[in-house]
Amino acid sequence: MKRLTGSVQQIAQELRREQLLRFEQANDVEKQVQAILEKVRQEGDEALIAYTNEFDGVTLTQLQVAEETIAEAFDRIEPAVLQALEAAKQNILSYHVHQVEEGFADFPSEGVIRGQRVLPLERVAIYVPGGTAAYPSSVLMNALPAKLAGVEEIIMLTPPPKNGVFNAAILVAAKLAGVDCVYQVGGAQSIAAAAYGTKSIPRVDKIVGPGNQYVATAKKQVFGQVGIDMIAGPSEVGVIADATANPVFVAADLLSQAEHDRHARAILVTTSSELADAVEEEVERQLRELPREAIARASIEANGRIILAASFDEMFDLMNEVAPEHLEIEVADALHYLGKVKHAGSVFLGRYTSEPIGDYFAGTNHVLPTSGTARFSSPLGVYDFVKRMQYTSYSQAATLAAAPHIKALAYKEALQGHAKAIEKREEEYENSKN
Amino acid sequence: MKRLTGSVQQIAQELRREQLLRFEQANDVEKQVQAILEKVRQEGDEALIAYTNEFDGVTLTQLQVAEETIAEAFDRIEPAVLQALEAAKQNILSYHVHQVEEGFADFPSEGVIRGQRVLPLERVAIYVPGGTAAYPSSVLMNALPAKLAGVEEIIMLTPPPKNGVFNAAILVAAKLAGVDCVYQVGGAQSIAAAAYGTKSIPRVDKIVGPGNQYVATAKKQVFGQVGIDMIAGPSEVGVIADATANPVFVAADLLSQAEHDRHARAILVTTSSELADAVEEEVERQLRELPREAIARASIEANGRIILAASFDEMFDLMNEVAPEHLEIEVADALHYLGKVKHAGSVFLGRYTSEPIGDYFAGTNHVLPTSGTARFSSPLGVYDFVKRMQYTSYSQAATLAAAPHIKALAYKEALQGHAKAIEKREEEYENSKN
Numbered sequence: 018m019k020r021l022t023g024s025v026q027q028i029a030q031e032l033r034r035e036q037l038l039r040f041e042q043a044n045d046v047e048k049q050v051q052a053i054l055e056k057v058r059q060e061g062d063e064a065l066i067a068y069t070n071e072f073d074g075v076t077l078t079q080l081q082v083a084e085e086t087i088a089e090a091f092d093r094i095e096p097a098v099l100q101a102l103e104a105a106k107q108n109i110l111s112y113h114v115h116q117v118e119e120g121f122a123d124f125p126s127e128g129v130i131r132g133q134r135v136l137p138l139e140r141v142a143i144y145v146p147g148g149t150a151a152y153p154s155s156v157l158m159n160a161l162p163a164k165l166a167g168v169e170e171i172i173m174l175t176p177p178p179k180n181g182v183f184n185a186a187i188l189v190a191a192k193l194a195g196v197d198c199v200y201q202v203g204g205a206q207s208i209a210a211a212a213y214g215t216k217s218i219p220r221v222d223k224i225v226g227p228g229n230q231y232v233a234t235a236k237k238q239v240f241g242q243v244g245i246d247m248i249a250g251p252s253e254v255g256v257i258a259d260a261t262a263n264p265v266f267v268a269a270d271l272l273s274q275a276e277h278d279r280h281a282r283a284i285l286v287t288t289s290s291e292l293a294d295a296v297e298e299e300v301e302r303q304l305r306e307l308p309r310e311a312i313a314r315a316s317i318e319a320n321g322r323i324i325l326a327a328s329f330d331e332m333f334d335l336m337n338e339v340a341p342e343h344l345e346i347e348v349a350d351a352l353h354y355l356g357k358v359k360h361a362g363s364v365f366l367g368r369y370t371s372e373p374i375g376d377y378f379a380g381t382n383h384v385l386p387t388s389g390t391a392r393f394s395s396p397l398g399v400y401d402f403v404k405r406m407q408y409t410s411y412s413q414a415a416t417l418a419a420a421p422h423i424k425a426l427a428y429k430e431a432l433q434g435h436a437k438a439i440e441k442r443e444e445e446y447e448n449s450k451n
Numbered sequence: 452m453k454r455l456t457g458s459v460q461q462i463a464q465e466l467r468r469e470q471l472l473r474f475e476q477a478n479d480v481e482k483q484v485q486a487i488l489e490k491v492r493q494e495g496d497e498a499l500i501a502y503t504n505e506f507d508g509v510t511l512t513q514l515q516v517a518e519e520t521i522a523e524a525f526d527r528i529e530p531a532v533l534q535a536l537e538a539a540k541q542n543i544l545s546y547h548v549h550q551v552e553e554g555f556a557d558f559p560s561e562g563v564i565r566g567q568r569v570l571p572l573e574r575v576a577i578y579v580p581g582g583t584a585a586y587p588s589s590v591l592m593n594a595l596p597a598k599l600a601g602v603e604e605i606i607m608l609t610p611p612p613k614n615g616v617f618n619a620a621i622l623v624a625a626k627l628a629g630v631d632c633v634y635q636v637g638g639a640q641s642i643a644a645a646a647y648g649t650k651s652i653p654r655v656d657k658i659v660g661p662g663n664q665y666v667a668t669a670k671k672q673v674f675g676q677v678g679i680d681m682i683a684g685p686s687e688v689g690v691i692a693d694a695t696a697n698p699v700f701v702a703a704d705l706l707s708q709a710e711h712d713r714h715a716r717a718i719l720v721t722t723s724s725e726l727a728d729a730v731e732e733e734v735e736r737q738l739r740e741l742p743r744e745a746i747a748r749a750s751i752e753a754n755g756r757i758i759l760a761a762s763f764d765e766m767f768d769l770m771n772e773v774a775p776e777h778l779e780i781e782v783a784d785a786l787h788y789l790g791k792v793k794h795a796g797s798v799f800l801g802r803y804t805s806e807p808i809g810d811y812f813a814g815t816n817h818v819l820p821t822s823g824t825a826r827f828s829s830p831l832g833v834y835d836f837v838k839r840m841q842y843t844s845y846s847q848a849a850t851l852a853a854a855p856h857i858k859a860l861a862y863k864e865a866l867q868g869h870a871k872a873i874e875k876r877e878e879e880y881e882n883s884k885n
Contacts, residue, residue, distance in 0.1 A: 098863045101856035112565055115557060121549045130786070130800070131546055131815060136793065138827055152864050186863055222827040237675070241682040244827035248675040263879070269872040276868035308867045352564070352844055359570065366564075366844040369876055373869040374845050377860040378853045381565060381841040393572055393656040393678035395839035405829035407815040408789055410800035411808050419812045422535035426811040429532045429620055430586050433742045434710035435807040438703040442803055445697070 018285075018297060018321035028324060028335060050205045050234045057209035062216050068206040073147075075177040075201075080217040082183070082199040090188035098186050101377070102153060106193050108380030109161045116399035117165055128412030135403050137167035138244070140219060142211040143196065144226035145187060147176035147203055153190035154376065158383050158397065159226050160194035166402035171196045172221065174211060176203025203228075205235035212239035225397065227384070246397055250388035251280035253320075254372055255341030255361070257332045257354075258296075260289035262347040263368055267292070268299030270345055270371050271321070272313050279315035284322040284339060286332045293323050333357040340391040343372050362391045416442050452719075452731060452755030462758060462769060484639045484668045491643035496650050502640040507581075509611040509635075514651040516617070516633040524622035532620055535811070536587060540627050542814030543595045550833035551599055562846030569837050571601035572678070574653060576645040577630065578660035579621060581610035581637055587624035588810065592817050592831065593660050594628035600836035605630050606655065608645060610637025637662075642669035646677045659831065661818070680831055684822035685714035687754075688806055689775035689795070691766045691788075692730075694723035696781040697802055701726070702733030704779055704805050705755070706747050713749035718756040718773060720766045727757050767791040774825040777806050796825045850876050 021028045057064045066077050091099075122132035143159045145151060156173070163171050173196045175187065191199055200218055202210060207218075208228075214220030223244035224236055236245040254274035258267050271283035287293050300317060307313050326332040333354070336344060340360035348354065351366035358364055362385030365372055376383045384397035411419070420439050427436035455462045491498045500511050525533075556566035577593045579585060590607070597605050607630045609621065625633055634652055636644060641652075642662075648654030657678035658670055670679040688708035692701050705717035721727050734751060741747050760766040767788070770778060774794035782788065785800035792798055796819030799806055810817045818831035845853070854873050861869035 095859075095863070097855070097859040101859040101863075104856045105860070108559075111559055112557065115555045115567065123546065123549060125542075125545060125814075129813070131813060133549065133832075134789075139793070149865060154860055154864065240674075241671075241824065244824075265875050265879070266872070269868070269875045273866070273868040273872040276866060303871070306871065308865075313868060355568075355842055358840065359573070360838075361840055363841040363843070366842060367846075369847045369850040370843055370845045371850070371872045371876065373857050373861060373872050374850065374853060375841075375843055376869060377857045379563070379565060379843045379845070380559075381843050385841075386838075390675065390678075391838065391840070393838055396841050398567075398839065400834070400839075404794075404820075404825065404827055405832065405834075406792065406795055406825070407797040407809075407819075407830050408800060409797070409804055409809055409813045409815050410786055411804045411813070412801075413803045416803040416805070416808065419808060421531070422538045423807050423811045425529075425531040425535040426539070426588050427807060429529070429535075430588065431583060431742070432707070432710060434703070434707040434747060435810060437737070437740065438700070438707040438805045438807050441699050441703045442805065445699070 018300065018317055018323045021322055021324050046230055046234050050231055050238060053205040054209040054235060054238060057206050057215065058213045065202050065206050065210055065215060068204065069177060069202060072204055073176050074179060077177060077201065080200050080202055082188070082201050086183060087188045087192055087199065090183065090185040091192070093185040094189045099189060102157065102186070102190055102193055105154060105378055105380070106157055106161065108378060109157055110165065110380070112380035113162050113165050113382070113399050116162070118400065118403065120405070126415070128415035130410040132408050134406045134408065136406060137169065138222040138402050138404060139168070140170040140172070140221045141168050141402060142221040142224045143171060143173045144207065144224060144228050144232060145173055145175040146228055146232070147178065151175070151184050151187050153184070153186035154383065155227065156187060156190035156196070157194050160191070160196050162382065162397060162399045163402040164195045166399045168402050170219070172211070172219065173199045174202055174207040175199065177201035205231045208232060208235035208239060212243045223402070225401065246384065246401060247386060247390065247394055251282065252277045252387060253282035253284070253341050254343040254345065255284045255286065255336050255339050256345045256347060257336055258285065258287045258289070258292055258347040259329070259349070260292055261349050262287070262292055264292055264295035264299045266368055266371065267296045267347060268303050271296070271300060272303055272307060272317070273371070273373055274343065275313040275316035275321065276307060276309040277316070279312055279319065281316045282320040283317065284324070284341065286324045286326050286335050288326050288329065288332060290325055293325055297323065336361070340389045342385045342387045342391065343375070345370070345372060360391045362386045362396050413442070413446065417446060452734065452751055452757045455756055455758050480664055480668050484665055484672060487639040488643040488669060488672060491640050491649065492647045499636050499640050499644055499649060502638065503611060503636060506638055507610050508613060511611060511635065514634050514636055516622070516635050520617060521622045521626055521633065524617065524619040525626075527619040528623050533623060536591065536620070536624055536627055539588065539812055539814070540591055540595065542812060543591055544599065544814075546814035547596050547599050547816070547833050550596070552834065552837065554839070560849070562849035564844040566842050568840045568842065570840060571603065572656040572836050572838065573602070574604040574606070574655045575602050575836060576655040576658045577605060577607045578641065578658060578662050578666060579607055579609040580662055580666070581612065585609070585618050585621050587618070587620035588817065589661065590621060590624035590630070591628050594625070594630050596816065596831060596833045597836040598629045600833045602836050604653070606645070606653065607633045608636055608641040609633065611635035639665045639669035642666060642673060646673035657836070659835065680818065680835060681820060681824065681828055685716065686711045686821060687716035687718070687775050688777040688779065689718045689720065689770050689773050690779045690781060691770055692719065692721045692723070692726055692781040693763070693783070694726055695783050696721070696726055698726055698729035698733045700802055700805065701730045701781060702737050705730070705734060706737055706741060706751070707805070707807055708777065709747040709750035709755065710741060710743040711750075713746055713753065715750045716754040717751065718758070718775065720758045720760050720769050722760050722763065722766060724759055727759055731757065770795070774823045776819045776821045776825065777809070779804070779806060794825045796820045796830050847876070847880065851880060
């Protein structure tokens with residue numbers, strides 16, 4: 018792992034620079050995706066079938082996955098996996114239910130009503146990648162908050178399996194999470210279908226879920242016409258550890274991040290040079306135990322970072338610059354330091370709270386802001402599947418009382434039509450007195 | 452105004468088609484903006500000064516607007532405008548304070564702590580257009596929710612006035628709203644400065660506020676690296692009115708929208724053909740009273756729509772397809788029908804609740820989702836200036852109890868490193884027993 022040295026400011030600057038580079042993207046993907054979106058918009062299902070043939074090598078006769086296929090997945094799934102999904106589901110529900118919001122109504126003065134309704138989105142699409150990146154846990158993480166929000170219809174988009182046999186756990190997770198309909202279409206073409214609607218696939222209000230570069234680019238391009246969750250980048254973990262931390266645990270947790278893909282990032286900040294050395298050795302030892310060693314090693318070599326901090330404060334200052342997706346705090350009394358964390362998607366406190374607990378079980382969401390976006394964005398939650406609507410009611414008297422202020426601003430902004438709309442109400446009142 | 456006829460479905464389809472067209476954008480703007488962003492990223496302040504010279508015709512010696520300039524604006528502002536801004540400020544605060552959110556902590560079982568913190572963004576930029584589109588009311592609408600959220604630093608970006616004299620109301624509104632620093636830079640270059648940071652302008656976490664096509668495109672391009680509020684399109688109003696509505700009021704309110712710009716959209720849906728005719732006549736009559744007649748007329752001719760609905764239900768069904776930014780319900784007992792509205796940014800209930808009340812006074816936000824995006828997005832609010840952070844703490848015992856479920860899913864997803872991170876904790880426990 019690369020060691021960063023220098024002043025806090027220098028290291029912070031270097032970390033930011035690295036962060037920024039993670040957004041660079043080949044420009045030709047943009048153009049390819051644009052063409053795919055346009056074709057699906059024009060030709061609908063026909064384009065979906067053609068692209069699925071071209072990109073996935075599968076000839077579809079129907080886009081929707083049959084109910085029987087989903088039912089049959091329950092016969093195929095391993096019992097331990099089913100139980101784990103059911104346990105995770107309960108925890109996800111019991112955590113996210115706290116995020117369910119109510120609107121408000123406000124009666125500030127006679128004749129004035131103001132309020133805000135919180136309404137579920139009507140229809141949402143969840144994208145689930147195919148192949149080895151198909152994660153049943155992510156199906157739960159994406160769909161259950163939508164369900165709690167009250168979304169009427171949840172559809173799932175996923176590429177068709179090349180051999181015709183779906184990953185049973187994915188279909189089971191979809192069913193457990195209340196997904197209404199599964200479509201076997203993936204890639205940028207599926208995003209286009211959900212954004213514009215086709216004969217078979219209904220237009221949705223929001224598209225969520227991780228995907229490859231084509232999917233991410235397509236989501237970015239349709240953003241505005243439909244909602245999207247976020248532009249997810251490579252995954253990352255930050256670990257803050259002092260001399261009391263167990264280097265075996267720290268190394269294992271860094272590697273559980275690194276094994277995701279070679280762009281994944283694992284950063285350790287510690288006040289202990291002994292720990293830094295021990296973790297580095299452990300990383301090397303444990304790398305050799307990993308089936309995904311090649312990926313994890315590439316990630317550690319390219320993006321692994323160890324930083325020696327001069328103080329506890331410096332550890333937190335540096336990590337706040339990174340704004341990591343996942344943050345582990347492996348120091349004694351970890352909860353006491355939570356207040357020092359300014360930016361992070363999900364924080365794991367104490368040596369036993371290994372990040373995979375959050376990935377699979379605790380019920381907190383594992384769809385998190387990556388690449389420093391935790392500075393301004395949030396884990397996926399119920400709030401992503403609702404929208405707010407304001408409402409106002411003014412009586413005649415309240416309108417007349419407010420008129421001078423409204424007209425002063427309208428005339429100031431040279432929007433005389435706005436002032437006139439109020440004046441028409443004043444004129445009616447004046448006329449009614451005669 | 453154009454009349455749309457046909458079945459509800461046909462009209463709905465036509466309205467959707469028109470909605471979609473509103474997103475089309477010239478492609479060359481994308482490229483120009485890309486170049487501007489890149490240059491500011493490379494050259495910082497120097498590029499800002501060069502672009503301001505080129506685009507605004509102003510040679511800047513400093514980017515920051517001096518405190519004295521802001522103080523002096525209080526001497527210049529008309530007393531009625533100052534009072535109106537102060538009244539609006541109080542109403543905006545008393546409405547938006549209901550949106551301030553608390554986090555939660557949850558203790559679902561022994562050894563398990565889960566929670567969510569709600570934290571303000573650290574630094575936010577508010578864009579304020581120059582010239583005739585400089586609206587002091589919008590400064591309040593953008594900055595005050597950020598202030599209530601607890602944002603530490605709010606900066607404002609606005610093009611320099613050609614004659615060197617700032618719009619006093621803009622600077623006063625900024626001061627009233629608690630803006631910390633005003634920079635006299637506008638356009639795509641200012642968005643780049645806020646997204647990347649320059650020597651003079653600090654990098655922010657989120658950029659909000661309306662702007663021209665260049666500003667909107669720049670916001671879209673930096674989205675992901677910083678947060679943005681939304682891609683604001685042209686403004687629109689929908690009016691639902693029955694035979695009891697006053698055609699003078701309806702026409703005035705449609706025109707108060709149409710005067711914004713020629714792309715603005717005003718749509719009336721009514722069950723009364725008498726009202727439809729009367730409104731059309733009134734629109735023509737009132738157009739001639741408007742200083743901005745040319746703009747309003749162009750808007751009404753291109754985008755004005757009158758639709759005759761067969762029933763109350765149909766009025767709401769059609770308007771839900773439009774998902775208008777502003778919706779006026781001018782029927783008797785309007786509040787009784789609020790539940791029928793599924794998609795709208797801000798709803799104005801009853802004949803006296805003219806939309807300008809919301810634009811300038813009521814305290815509800817006037818930064819609203821346009822062009823049908825009310826299907827999935829919300830008015831600007833306090834929630835746009837916070838982010839959530841999850842946290843979890845698991846004791847040793849809780850971790851060991853959860854281990855089988857976590858491992859089942861990790862192995863299923865072929866993320867063995869995730870399973871191993873848990874197994875290291877199990878091994879430690881086993882070893883401690885010996």
